[in-house]
Amino acid sequence: MNIKRMTKISLFAAVLSVSVILVPSITIPSLDLSFTLQTLFVILIGFYLKPKDAFLSILIYVLAGAIGLPVFSQGRGGLSVLLGPSGGFIVLFPVIGLLISFFKSKTRNTLFDVGIGFVFAIIFLYAFGTLWLSFSLDIPYLQTLFSMLVFIPFDLFKLILAYAIYRRLPN
Numbered sequence: 001m002n003i004k005r006m007t008k009i010s011l012f013a014a015v016l017s018v019s020v021i022l023v024p025s026i027t028i029p030s031l032d033l034s035f036t037l038q039t040l041f042v043i044l045i046g047f048y049l050k051p052k053d054a055f056l057s058i059l060i061y062v063l064a065g066a067i068g069l070p071v072f073s074q075g076r077g078g079l080s081v082l083l084g085p086s087g088g089f090i091v092l093f094p095v096i097g098l099l100i101s102f103f104k105s106k107t108r109n110t111l112f113d114v115g116i117g118f119v120f121a122i123i124f125l126y127a128f129g130t131l132w133l134s135f136s137l138d139i140p141y142l143q144t145l146f147s148m149l150v151f152i153p154f155d156l157f158k159l160i161l162a163y164a165i166y167r168r169l170p171n
């Protein structure tokens with residue numbers, strides 16, 4: 001692994017880590033979930049880095065939070081966050097980055113890439129992240145899934161913004 005590649009991986013892990021500070025999170029108390037910029041940067045990392053590098057970059061972020069660094073929403077860290085309601089989403093972030101990176105177009109085809117981002121960063125993430133949310137809050141899965149609908153407009157905006165940033169970044 002060369003220096004340029006290691007720098008990109010660690011730089012994106014750092015940017016993802018400070019994303020919770022850039023815009024303070026807005027919590028929805030009934031779900032114990034927050035609106036944050038984390039997914040914007042997970043999507044951006046998936047678009048910009050190669051699959052293995054995207055996975056590693058986001059995994060570094062998750063591991064930093066798991067050991068207690070305050071990189072998760074509301075400046076929290078530790079295994080308790082990963083075992084809490086939002087843990088399913090956070091644990092899936094490296095997979096989301098990997099999948100977006102693996103399936104994105106090689107030619108930066110906007111419609112295709114935004115579709116890929118939608119499939120993985122919204123449909124896949126919601127479907128599987130909500131499983132843990134439902135379990136941890138002891139709420140029926142479908143009820144929990146429907147309660148996630150409030151996040152879709154914001155995540156669509158983050159997806160489009162992440163793609164616009166990606167298009168501006170050099171290869």
